[in-house]
Amino acid sequence: MGLVDPPGRIVSGSIKLGGKELVGLDDQGMRAIRGKEISMIFQDPMMTLNPVLRIDTQMIEAIDAHEKTSKKAALARAQQALEKVGIPAAADRLKAYPHQFSGGMRQRVAIAIALLNNPSLIIADEPTTALDVTIQSQILAKMQELCADSGTALIWITHDLTVVAGLAHRVAVMYAGRLVETGFVDDVLDHPLHPYTRGLLRSLPSEGIPGQPLEQIPGMTPSLGRLPPGCAFAPRCRNATEICHRSSPEGTVFPNQRLARCHHPFDSVAQPVGLTER
Amino acid sequence: MLSYFFRRFGQAIFVILAMIVLVFFGVNVVGDPIWMLISPEMDQQAIAATAAALGLDKPIGEQFFFFIKGLFQGDLGRSFVHGEPAILLILGRMGATMELAIAALLMAIIIGLPLGMYAGLHPDRRASRTIMAGSILGFSLPTFWVGLMLIMIFSVMIGWLPASGRGPTDTVLGIQTSLLSLEGWRHIALPALNLALLKISLMIRLARSGTREAMSMDYVKFARAKGLKESVIIRVHILKNILIPIVTVLGLEFGSLVAFSVVTETIFSWPGMGKLLLEAIQRLDRPVIVAYVMVVVVLFVFINLIIDILYSVLDPRVRLTEAKA
Ligand code: SF4
Numbered sequence: 001m002g003l004v005d006p007p008g009r010i011v012s013g014s015i016k017l018g019g020k021e022l023v024g025l026d027d028q029g030m031r032a033i034r035g036k037e038i039s040m041i042f043q044d045p046m047m048t049l050n051p052v053l054r055i056d057t058q059m060i061e062a063i064d065a066h067e068k069t070s071k072k073a074a075l076a077r078a079q080q081a082l083e084k085v086g087i088p089a090a091a092d093r094l095k096a097y098p099h100q101f102s103g104g105m106r107q108r109v110a111i112a113i114a115l116l117n118n119p120s121l122i123i124a125d126e127p128t129t130a131l132d133v134t135i136q137s138q139i140l141a142k143m144q145e146l147c148a149d150s151g152t153a154l155i156w157i158t159h160d161l162t163v164v165a166g167l168a169h170r171v172a173v174m175y176a177g178r179l180v181e182t183g184f185v186d187d188v189l190d191h192p193l194h195p196y197t198r199g200l201l202r203s204l205p206s207e208g209i210p211g212q213p214l215e216q217i218p219g220m221t222p223s224l225g226r227l228p229p230g231c232a233f234a235p236r237c238r239n240a241t242e243i244c245h246r247s248s249p250e251g252t253v254f255p256n257q258r259l260a261r262c263h264h265p266f267d268s269v270a271q272p273v274g275l276t277e278r
Numbered sequence: 279m280l281s282y283f284f285r286r287f288g289q290a291i292f293v294i295l296a297m298i299v300l301v302f303f304g305v306n307v308v309g310d311p312i313w314m315l316i317s318p319e320m321d322q323q324a325i326a327a328t329a330a331a332l333g334l335d336k337p338i339g340e341q342f343f344f345f346i347k348g349l350f351q352g353d354l355g356r357s358f359v360h361g362e363p364a365i366l367l368i369l370g371r372m373g374a375t376m377e378l379a380i381a382a383l384l385m386a387i388i389i390g391l392p393l394g395m396y397a398g399l400h401p402d403r404r405a406s407r408t409i410m411a412g413s414i415l416g417f418s419l420p421t422f423w424v425g426l427m428l429i430m431i432f433s434v435m436i437g438w439l440p441a442s443g444r445g446p447t448d449t450v451l452g453i454q455t456s457l458l459s460l461e462g463w464r465h466i467a468l469p470a471l472n473l474a475l476l477k478i479s480l481m482i483r484l485a486r487s488g489t490r491e492a493m494s495m496d497y498v499k500f501a502r503a504k505g506l507k508e509s510v511i512i513r514v515h516i517l518k519n520i521l522i523p524i525v526t527v528l529g530l531e532f533g534s535l536v537a538f539s540v541v542t543e544t545i546f547s548w549p550g551m552g553k554l555l556l557e558a559i560q561r562l563d564r565p566v567i568v569a570y571v572m573v574v575v576v577l578f579v580f581i582n583l584i585i586d587i588l589y590s591v592l593d594p595r596v597r598l599t600e601a602k603a
Contacts, residue, residue: 035505042503047496052518052593061514062504097594113504 017121036066039114041124045107045131049098055082055109056094062116081112085142104135108142115146121153128163140167161204165189170257173197176232177224179251183258193260195237231263239264290579297571298349302342305564345568355565357558364569368551372536372573375543375550379535381470383528386477391524393478394485399512401490409482416479425472425545432468469546473539477531484527488520495519522593529585530578537574 015022017037025033034040042048050058059078063069069077075094082090085108098106107127114122124143128136144167147154156167164171164185172182173194181194192198199217219236228234234244241264249263348355357364397406492498493516501511540552547553551570558566 031505031507033505034503040500040503042496042500044496048500050497050501050515050519051595052522053514054594057514061501061506061510065505065507065510099595110500113500 032066035062035114035119036117037119038121038123039117039119041107041110041114041122041127043126043129045103045110045127048110049106051098053097054094055096055098059094059113059116062113066117077116078112081116082109084115084146085109085112087112104131104139107131107135107139111139111143111146115150115152118150119152121155122147123155123157125157126159127156129158129160143167161189161200173200176222176227178232179259179261180233181258181260181262183254184256187256187258191266193254193258193265194233194262195239195264195266196233198266199236231261286579286583290575294572294575297575298345298568299342301568301571302345302564303338305562305567355568357566358561358563360563364563364565365573367554367566368569368573371549371551371554374548375536375539375552378466378469378473378539378543378548378550379532381466382474382477382535383532385470385474386481386528386531389474390478390481391485394482395489395512395516395520397482398486398489398493401486410486413479413482416475416482419475421472421476421541422545424475425469425542428468428472429545469542469548472546473535473542477528477535480527480531481524484524485520488523489516492516492519518592522589525588525592526585529581529588533574533578533581536577 017033022030022033049055056075056078059081060071060074063074063077079090079094082093087093087105087108093101098109101109107130111127122143127143128139131139140163143154143156146152154167156163158164168185170182171185171188173180173188173196175196181188181192181197183193188197189201192201196217199215202215203217205214217236222228222232222235228245230243230245230247231237231240231249234240237244244263249261251259251261252265253259254265345355353363355364356362357367360367393409397409400406498511498515501515502508506515536551539548539550540556542548543550543552544556551573554566555570557563558570
């Protein structure tokens with residue numbers, strides 16, 4: 001989205017939306033896409049809404065940024081959006097300020113804002129981590145429903161693999177800023193190819209044996225400024241060999257639209273992961 | 279709200295009383311006002327008569343008692359020097375000072391706010407560094423020196439602007455003002471700039487740090503993600519947030535501008551309260567000094583009240599807690 005603060009920038013790669021290349025788009029072009037084609041929802045709902053502006057102001061400006069409508073029409077659309085995300089008494093709540101909402105409600109408002117212009121894609125950056133579990137699942141269900149209704153694609157960035165299992169069609173696992181494995185959610189979660197994915201799955205409480213300490217991935221994530229020369233995961237990987245430390249693995253394509261970036265991927269059929277394996 | 283109001287009011291009364299006592303006896307420590315009022319050729323009898331007329335022949339305690347008694351009747355005493363009621367003297371001069379303070383404050387906002395926001399938005403540009411360096415200069419240069427330099431440059435060397443006085447005044451709604459004529463503006467330009475210099479620097483610093491803080495907030499990122507233009511983000515999202523601390527500080531600064539414009543008014547012979555105070559102190563004109571202090575305290579209380587009201591207009595979170603309390 002071109003929202004990363006300096007010194008962060010796009011080093012390489014390509015981002016396509018509906019066939020349109022986004023990398024290298026100028027500020028004007030990018031602005032036209034933000035909020036219109038691609039919307040974002042951020043992690044902390046307490047911080048994403050401007051505390052001194054009323055909800056309706058913040059919603060109408062999102063509409064105004066992309067099209068010319070009368071204030072009345074915009075207001076009506078804002079109210080509709082609030083109703084869609086399940087905010088009671090939407091007409092009154094439009095006049096409220098962010099601090100008059102609870103965390104969950106604020107995140108709903110943020111979602112409503114993201115939905116305002118019927119984007120083709122919503123990127124949600126850990127949108128439920130700051131909320132408690134019951135609210136989390138409500139929001140999750142709402143998002144799923146809304147995206148299904150409007151045919152909006154959703155990229156959900158999260159640490160929570162149970163959310164992934166319930167929500168996603170495809171999953172992409174990232175480590176140290178790079179994609180390490182992608183595939184359909186069942187394939188990846190049941191038969192991970194990459195040691196990092198497997199490590200993640202193994203550290204889930206539901207995967208462990210009751211009474212035993214959870215398995216961990218040893219070590220810490222490296223600083224993005226000082227990545228090792230070879231595979232970024234090599235210092236923490238059990239399967240690491242000499243080549244891993246030397247060269248960064250290329251992506252290898254596997255059947256069923258899967259990809260993994262690893263010199264020694266697990267064979268997806270021979271090495272299933274889970275309780276049975278122990 | 280009401281209880282809050284009374285609390286403020288009580289505090290103000292206390293401050294005023296303390297100040298009166300301090301000033302009243304303080305002036306007497308410096309010297310007996312009577313010696314400032316008599317002329318050399320007066321004989322003993324004439325001196326005694328003058329003293330008696332002003333109530334200065336009585337012991338200081340009794341003088342104080344009379345003063346307080348007068349206070350309750352709304353009488354702050356007459357100026358020893360001018361023979362007029364002290365409070366009228368001050369109020370008569372207040373207009374000029376207010377005008378100067380408002381002009382200075384406007385300058386601080388018009389010049390300081392955009393510069394500070396610019397420096398906050400682009401902290402690494404050379405222009406921003408220049409602005410910040412300038413603001414340090416503005417903080418550290420002494421007012422009287424800058425005033426003299428301004429006169430030197432603009433009045434003496436270039437000769438654009440007059441160096442002293444207020445120029446012609448017009449009367450609007452019973453208030454005299456020089457802001458209605460070009461000549462008046464020419465007269466106020468230099469003293470206002472001199473007075474404003476410190477406030478501009480302050481404003482730059484405030485606006486810059488506020489902007490930088492706001493820029494790092496998620497709501498700004500979210501606003502960008504909504505596809506808003508950068509100008510809208512700055513005008514609506516950032517400006518509204520940084521105004522909250524700025525209003526508070528500026529309000530208090532306005533009070534101090536009015537109360538302590540003494541130096542500037544003296545340099546530019548601006549016929550305001552500050553100049554009056556200085557003359558009063560020189561001549562130990564006690565009633566005027568006391569009245570001045572009282573006016574200033576009342577002014578500060580009043581300004582604080584206005585700030586609080588403005589605050590709740592700008593910050594919706596304050597409104598809520600107020601309603602609950
Ligand atoms: S490339 Fe080597 S070090 Fe990296 S994840 Fe695969 S096995 Fe581990």
